[in-house]
Amino acid sequence: MPTSSFAGSLKTPKVNVSIDMGNPLLNLSVDGFLKIGAVGATRALAEDAYHVVKKGSISRNNVEHAFKNMCKEGAYWGSIAGVYMGTEYGVECIRGTRDWKNAMIAGALTGAIVTAASNKGKDKVVVNAITGGALATASQFLHYHF
Incomplete structure (x- = not known):
């Protein structure tokens, strides 16, 4: 236990x-x-x-x-950070590798989940999924290249 x-x-x-x-x-x-x-x-x-x-x-x-x-x-x-961190770890376990793609997928899923939970509409879910994926990917590139 x-x-x-x-x-x-x-x-x-x-x-x-x-x-x-x-x-x-x-x-x-x-x-x-x-x-x-x-x-x-x-x-x-x-x-x-x-x-x-x-x-x-x-x-x-x-x-x-x-x-x-x-x-x-x-x-x-x-809450947003907790969802993102958990999602990134889950994606890493599923894919079996640790790279920037995990951040992109986790960012997109987090953006979509948080927006869907707040009932903002389908278009906003898609926009925030794209934004979340882009921000997470950019963060990973900046972290590893600078």
Whole structure:
């Protein structure tokens, strides 16, 4: 039976956290969710902090709004990253190889899944599948060539 454990280390300026869910697919999905979710939450916090500074005053309502926005954005972007990471791993297992094509397929599937789940229409599903595949492929090329 799989067990969950939590391990982390802190080395300035890098934070590395690993969670063992007992399954590589789950490990990658949770890792993607946590890392990109934290980025999404931080972006939302920075944006809300900017608006508070621009306004010149802070209130309890502003803090509550910022917290809700952080949670929403963190969960949204974390979910997308988790789906992408899990899909890429699944495609790698099915194809038996690790290359840029896995990223392209996983990006396209993630774009299509996320859009279909939000009921945006068939045309938007296709457009976001193409966009997801293109972004993931470009990311892989940049990662390995620069």
